[in-house]
Structure formats: C-alpha cells, structure tokens
Amino acid sequence: MSRLPAAEKLPLAVRKNVRDDWEKVKPELEKKFSDLLGVEWTIDVNPAAIYPYAEADSYAANSLGSCIASYISGAEYQLKYSISSVGDIIKDEVNTLAHAHTITIDFDEEKLFSYCGAKITPAGELAIIFSAGNLGTNIDYALEKGNLTKALNAADQASKPMNHSARVAIFEDYESKIAPVQEKLNKILAKEIPLVPNFEAVYEKLAASSDARDDFASNLGSFVRGYFEGLNDYLTYQKFDSDEMLQEGLTEALEGNAIHFRIVDALKKSYNEAVIEDGILYLQTNTANFGTNIHQIAEGILELLPHVSIPMSHHFDPVILRILRAPFYCPGLRVVIFPIMAKPPGDAGLDSRVASAYEDRMPVNTMQHHAKSPVSLDIIVVGAGLSGLASAISCALSGHSVTIIESTEELSEVGAGLQVTPNSSRLLQQWGLPDKLWETAAEPTYLAVHKYTGQTLAMEENFDKKMRVKYGAPFIDIHRVDLQLSMFDRAKDLGVKFHFGEKVDNIDFNIPQITTKSGFTANANLIIAADGIWSACRNNFLGTKDQPKPTGDLAYRIVLTLDQIQDPELREWVKNPSVHFWIGPGAHAVGYSLRDGEMYNIVLLVPDDLPEGVSRQAGSVEEIRELFKDWDPILTKFLNFVESVDKWRLMHRNELPSWVNDKRNFVFVGDACHPMLPYLAQGANSAVEDGAVLGLLLGRIQSKSQLPQALMLYERLRKTRGEAIVKETFKQRASFHMMNGPEQEARDELFLSQLGGELKGPFPSRWTCPDVQPWLYGYDAYNEVEEVLKKEPFKENKRLVHPGPKVIYGQVAKIRDVVVLVA
Template sequence: MATESSNSLASLDTQISPLSIIVIGAGIGGLTVASRLSLAGHSVTVLEASSVLREVGAGLQLSPNATRLLHRWGLKTELEKVAVQPTKMSFHRFSDDGMLGLIPIELIVKSNAAPWYNIHRDDLHSLLARSVSNSVKISLGSTVTSVYHRYPSESKEAAGKPCVVLSSGAELTADLVIGADGIKSVTRRAIISEEQDARVDSAAAYRVVLPSGLLLNDPDLESLVSNPEVTQWIGPGASLVGYPIRNGKEYNIIVGLSNESEEKANDMEMLFVDWNPRVRKLLALIPAASKWQLADREPLKTWVHPKGHVVLLGDAAHPILPFGGQGAALAIEDAAVLGNLFSNIHSSSEIPKLLCIYEALRLPRCSDSQTAARMSGMTLHAPDGPMQQARDNLLRQTMQPSGETSKQVHEKILNQVQYGYDADKHVEEYLLQEN
C-alpha cells in the first residue's frame, strides 16, 4: 500500500541505481514528476524557460483520480488551505437559465474516498514548488531549443545519452530526459514528425478570476459564491462554467467557444445577447479575460524516443480539451506512474523497458480521455436539434430520485473509469502480473 512519504513500489527493493534526470518544463506535470523521481533517489534537474517560477492561468478542477495521489503524498493539509470542495455540478439552459441536470459531486467523492477540489492553478503550482525546493535543482531562464541523442562515438562519458541544447548554446546530458514542456513541446519534435504534431484550431476559451465581492453585491449572483457549486450554462456554440476558488474569496469563470463562435469573440456582448440575465451580468463584470487557445490532435502513437531515453509527459504527450477537467489530473497520473516505475531501477540499461511500460500503461487511458473531452465539447456546444435534445434528456435523468436513476446514468455520474483510477495501484498490479 502506498504511503504519504514514498512511491508505492519503493519498498520492493531499496537498492536502486540513482539516475541523472532532466525534466523540461516546471509546470504542474514537471514539478510533480520531479518530486516523485527525487523521492525515488534520483538526481533531478528541472529546466524552465521562464525567469519566474509560477503558473499562469486561472482555476482548475481536480477530481478524485488526482486528489487521491496528492493526499497520499502528504499534501492534504496544504490543499485544504487554498481549495474549495464543491458538493454538486449544475447544468443550465443558456436562454432561460432552467436547470438541465445536477451531478452530485459529493456522491463521486464518497464512492472514491477522495475529494474534488476547485483550486487556482497558481496555488497548486506553488504548493508543488515548495515540495521540491530542497530536493530538486530548478534552473530558471533555461530555454531548450532541441533535444537529441548523442552517438556512442562522440563522448565516452555521454555515449548514447540524450542531450538537451539550451538557447545559450550550452548542452546538458542525462540518463533520462522527460519533456513536460506543454502543447508547444520542443521535446516532442525529437520523437515525432511535424506532420503528427498538435492541431490548433480557432476554438478557444476565455478565463478570468473575479473578486467574490463583485458577485456578493448582486442578489442574482450571490448564490454562485455562497454555495460550493460548479455551475455550467450551455448553448449553441458556447458554454460558461463558474466556480469559487481560494476558499470562496474569488470566482473563476471560463467561457468556452466553438470554432464558429470564436470568430465573433471580439464582440462578446453580442455573442451572448440571447443568453439569460445571470450570464450577461457575469460577463458585464469582466474587465478583460485572458485567451486560452485550445489545441487538439489525434492521440500520438508513441511518447518515447526510439533510443529509449527521452519521453513525454502531460500536455506534451496528450493535450486535452478542457471539457471534463482532466488536463492537470492526467499529468499528475503520468508523474505517479513514472515515479513508481523508477523507484526500483537497478541500471540505466533498464530505462527503455521502463519507458515502454509507462507508455503501455498511460497512452491508452490518455488517448481515451482526449477523445472523450472532444466529444464532450461537441455535445455541450451542440446547436439546437437532435444532439442537443438527446443531451438535455440525459442530463434531466440525473435529477431523478436516486432509486429511479437508470443504471446507465448512475454509472455516467460516478464515472469510475475516470475518477476511480488509481495510478499507483495500476503500476503495482501490472508489475505483480509481469513477475
């Protein structure tokens, strides 16, 4: 059983062979994997292009598949200081604000024995940064321009090792390079061709964080802050989701737009002119919002360099649309799996095999999650018609008394495939089966 202070497999054999590991990118995924690998006894350096160690963006949701890991790693107390634990998620019709569906998050939490958090991205990032401050070297202002494998004849000391080239001209070698460098990953270019790279379209989301006081001053908006709830309004070509963060002191808003709606986004007021008064009031409070360009692509066929010492993690491997709130959670899962696998390594020659196991465990799950998020976005933004009607009918079933809710709807609510997943247990079961 995993403990707060160790990777779940570290106790199988304490005689590991310490590796030199470079992690490219100090985002949520990069810091998490650095923490797990450092704890496993390896020497970890994180390269970050920014001169400041902080995360940009707004709020995010962490479902039980991520929080069970963070709690297991001893971060429960710190998380509870800054996060909000919602009890439900409501869906509303764009035009009249009528409730379409109600997901009891508290039921999901109970069935998984792990919480659901609404948290500011920067708060989670700061928490992770503190957790590695004494164990991991973080090099800020280190822009990576390329990653390649040295040939055995180049250098006896670095024979066959991956090499990271910085904009300064410096070259760094390590036993293992992990690309956690996001959607525009430089590391990915060392593994796949440009033809396979990310597809960016005109769909986008706009993110903003408002002081809760602005909503509390309006009787129509006050309940959005006072109730620990995730609220979604859905309509043709657009959606708006809002939830309190930072112990209710701030309110996070994400406006999601389809391709067609994004073309008109410079006139947000006109775009939402037919939406209900609460949505229009919320939008009127927004002075400016940061644009979050959404990127999507077909799942990659591999995340591992052919020579087996360079690998991708998080958005670098599996960029995912925000519909479903799984981006950060999947990166945390990736980190957990790598941490477990490399907690019992005896020689650097085992790296290619372990990375193949990592890919086998993670790629199918993340690919399924990418596809599910894409379908969810299409469904949420469906124009009025058959798809919208089927969506609304399914959502309405979530409001039936629990005894009358169909098995299919109940299973969709609990979503055990996503929320019940335990990355530590997945690795443990795989290795026990292999042995």
C-alpha cells in the same frame, strides 16, 4: 423600491387570465402540496397585491394567472426534489417552521434575493418572494434548495435547537451514517465505547464565534462524523485492531467508557487534538479550525496512554518487530523495555537495535508506499508545468536525482481556475503537498448542468461527499498557480534542482544530452519531455517542426474576486462552492469558486474566431456580453461584473506513434504527448497521473539496465488511457454544443428523465455519467503500478542482448554509446 398599494381593479384581460390559468388549477395545487407535506396546506395569493409590481408588457403583466400558477407549481416541484434527495426531515422542517401551512407570494421588501426566493413570514406562512422589476423572472428557482434553506434558517427557531441547516446536516450526514463508524470502533477495541457528538454544545460555540467558517452548520454532521472516522483510521493504522496490548491500554484509560467530540477555546496543537480527562477521550478543536485537517485529530493518542512495561525475557525481537511494523512513528511513543541495560545472553547489540528501530519511526511523509530504487538515475525534466513537477516529485520520491529545465524566468500565474478530480487529488495527498494548498481549495457541494436559458437539466447533490465516498479522495477547485507553487515547494523539499530561463534548442539522444539556446548543456540517464503543447522536445523527437492544430473552439477565461461582485445572490454562489455548466447551441460555459469562496472562475467555450497564427489575445467584454445576452440571467449578471478577459485558442495534436525513443532514454508526459480539450478538466489531472506512474515504475527498477523495460511499460499503461480521455473530451464537446433541434431535444429529455433520480448510463454529462466517471475518477496510479508489476516484474538483464565487443568480467565495455558495468 417601497411596497406598492394593491391594484383597485385588474384589467379585464388579466382577470380572465387569473380565472382561467390560476383559479382553476389552485385546488389541484393545494392538494399536491398537502399530499407532499402530509398535512393540509392552503394557498393564499392576492393577484391585485402583486400586479402593481409587473413590468409593462411583461409576462407577469400579460399573463398574471399563468405566472402565479408557475410560481406555485415550480415551488411544489422544487420542494418535492428536496424531499426526495434529503428525506422526510424536510417535510418536518417546513411543516414546523411554516406553522400556518399556507403558501403565498409577496414582494421582497427586504432585498433578500436578486430575482426570487422564499421566506417564512412572522405569521408562519411560506412566502415565495420576488424582487423589484423581476416578477415572473426565474420562476422555477423560488423554492430551489438553497433558497428554501436560507428561508428556513432565517425562520424563528424557538421550537428547535440549532438552525435548519445544522439539523438537516445531522440527519443526512451523521444519524444515517454513524452506525458503521460505531461498529468499526467497537470491533477495533473489542469493546463497546459510545461516540458522543455533543451537537448542541458544538453548534452553540460555533454560532457564537466570529472566526468559525460560514458553512459550519451545513457541514456539522459530516465534519463530526469525519472526526470519529479519523479516530478509527488512526487506531487501525496503529494496529489496535490486532494488538491486545494496545486495546487494553486504551480501554483501561477510558474509565468513563465514552469518546466525545467538543469545541474548546484553546489548543496545544495547531488544528485539533485528542485528550483524556476523567476517563473520557475527547476529540477536540477550536472554532477557527473546525473542519480543518479532520483526519489528523487522533494523532498522538499513544502519548496519552501509560508507559507499557515489558518484563525482561529472551523474546525481545518480537518487541522490536512490533515497533518496526507500525506504519508511522507517533511522536512521543512510549514503549519502554525494563531493564534496558540487562541484555539476554549472547545478544549484546539488542539496545542498539531498539534505538535503531525507534529512530526509524521518526515522522515521515505519507509516501511510505512509494518504493525507492537501489540505483539513482540522473533525470532531466524539461518544463516546470504540472506534468513536469509531477514527474519530478514522483521520480525524486523514487530515489533519483532530478533537474528541471524551465524556459520562463520564474513561475507565474497562468490559466486561472483548475478542477482537480479524485484521480489526481489522491496523488497530491499521497505526495504530502503543503497544507496551504488544501486550505485554499474550494470543494463543490453540488454540480449542476443548465440549459443555456437557465433551466436545470441535471443536479448532483452532495457532490463533495459522494466523491470522497466513491473514490476516497476529494474533487476540488483551485487556482492553477496555487497548485503549481505547492508542487514547486514540494519538489524543492525533495532536492529537485531548477534552472530557469533556459529554452531547449537541441537534444542528442545518443548521450542523452540537452543544449539550450543560451549554450547550457546537461547530460542524464533519462530526459522527460514535459514542455506542453508547444513542445520543443517533440520537434526534436520527430525531427521536424510539428505545430499544434486548432480545434475550432476558443476559451474566454475570467476570474472575478468577491470584491468585484456586488450582487448579493451571486456572492452567495461564490461563497458556497458548486460547479455550474450552461450548455447551448455551439457553446457552453462553466463556473466555479476558487480560493475558499473568495474568487469565481468562469470559462466561456465558443467557436474560434482568432486570426490565423494567433493563439491568445485580449478579448472584449462587450463581445462576451453580446455572445451570451440571451443566456441564463445568472450567467449574464456575472458577466456584467467582468472588467477584462483573455481569449485562448484551444489546440490539439495528432497522436504520437510512440512516447519513448528507440534509445529508451527519452519519454513524454502531459500535453507534450496528449493535449486535451478542457471539457472534462483532465488535461492537468492526466498529466499528474503520467508523472506519478513514471516515477513509481522508476522506483521499482533494480538496475539501470531495467530502465528500457520501465519506459515501455509506462507507455503501455499511459498511452491508451491518455488517448482514450482525449476522445472523451471531443464527445463531451459534441454533447454540450448541440445546435437546437431534434438531437438537442432528445439530449435534454434524457437529462430531465433522470433529474433527481439515480443516474444511468449513457448520460449526456460525462462528469457524472456512471459509464465514464468511475473510469476517470477511480483510477489509482499506485494500485495500477503495484498490480501490473505483480504480474509482470521487471526482468534482470544478466547478459548482453545486443551485439558488441566481448565483455570481460569486472571490466567496462562501451556498447552503442551505453556504458554497462558487468559485475
């Protein structure tokens, strides 16, 4: 649509509405803007110029004055929220870039937004703009933070270096947070060595590059700070803080007494590296890898230092101990003992001990704290889903021999999107999953809860950063198959064996032994049932066919590729990861980005209408559009691009009386024992926790006779937590699915009362509730196992406690089908 001429004269009813609902409140709104921004602002809106864009019989056509007032008051609210959440830098940016200090409303002639947004005009005005056919639509979103950022980034930046996003990122994520990083570095090296970020040069390189990530500007502050934090972490890891020799070696090498970050054209290493030039330590990466593997940047610093000569003396053992105590070998570590051939008297094996110590520092995975049992169990895992793979990885790291029996012929793409929360992501990091998993993950920058009409009820800004700071691990959105295949690759690397196309038919718990429908049999010391909600192992365990029960809900699962989404505004949503919930009467929807912003995952949770006995079937695109036709226009626009959809019945199971059999040679993990509604995204995350805890406990047994203790402790640690999470998912459904009425209104009031402020519990969204989130996301399987075993170490069974034949020293006795070697 081209720009329309202004109306010569407005209808009488419209002029009255403009007078009563706009002109009377205009002075008050000008004062609010002026007070908010600290300088005098004016509002210059021409009702006659925008009236021709009003659709016939629309809100804008019938109530133009009210419409204008709503745009302006909504803009003032959004601007206030941005200032409160980011800081006064927003005031400075708006006042500088919108130098006319005037707010206006105009037609979006350049088609910058789908509904409404903002721009800075050549005259320096801050203009609220609306698209063709959408005057009066999504009024409250015009100056929403993303729209405002887009407008300020597009404004003339001649008076300031870098763009608005970069300046805010530096202010918010670097300047206010770098002091503790600098102080820590000074303490580690016992000397003040300044950190120099070189932001303008870094920005210039990234902005001129075609291969830099799209969001580099908004991450500039946090990424550069992260590189410096990575340096501190590495130096601490290598014990620089307690080793004067290492401190002296590095500080002497840094004659320029500075540490800089910079972007270079070419690297010798894959992602980033550290170099020393002219007495300055440079932490550097290239444009394509800015923000990738940040915390690895300092690896190899020891290679840059001069050889350390240690005079021959009779005190070599402390040297060896120094080498041995380093948590990781740094490739190329050069600690040279001169002369190596001269041995202290009576210590002919010194050089071999040094060589052995050196070899022990060879590169290893990050599982150095994962204890290995001195005895190796034969373990069968039934199921190659996430719980089965997690159990296999953790048990293999504990030194056991693991075989997975999987019913499908191959691993296939099932389930679409998956949200990995910090309680699980820290385990995946610890296990050393392939880099490709993290490279395809989308890390949401904010989490929002909307009323089904589109009104924002809750907004957690800087969600990605808060998760890392609070819990030391990321919250990521990924495609389920990406995680499953990454875990599959890691399991194979650890020697786990796989048998595909084998469906378990029977379990003999006395041996124990499994038999599949094809006749394949396998024996083991332990069977782990990880075969999901339709578990065949569960039926064998209970001795009866135990079917899952409907919960009353079903899920429509949708994945859209960026190519399918033709709307520019929606494409921006997808490319800038965030999590959105829309909650309404009896239903809710959730949307988030996948594969680094190349896909969008939508789940629609609605009342179950599937026929009895059907758990999954193809859905109707027309059906979902009809169900959600009155919901937020953003959501309905996404649904307009859907070409096909599946519907899945959400099922539940009764709690099991025990997760371990009476023979103590069989145990459940994951959905086989605690299936969960997806309303907290904890089904997969809790399953990973199960596998981690089980493997960690099995890594601490000193003999096979301690297996029963380990299994019972696993059940005690995991059953209570698993069942508690299940209950929380039902509570979240009740909160999100409230029917319109007094309870729903009270819920919304509670949401809105804390919008933009510090959240206090109880809070209707458990995703951010301060009473629930720390308990969910702060869980650390490694710490839990370590702490409980400090208090309750496994006991050594030195004598038989069950009745049986007399056991003769050094012989084998068979007691209740368990073979025990008494030594």
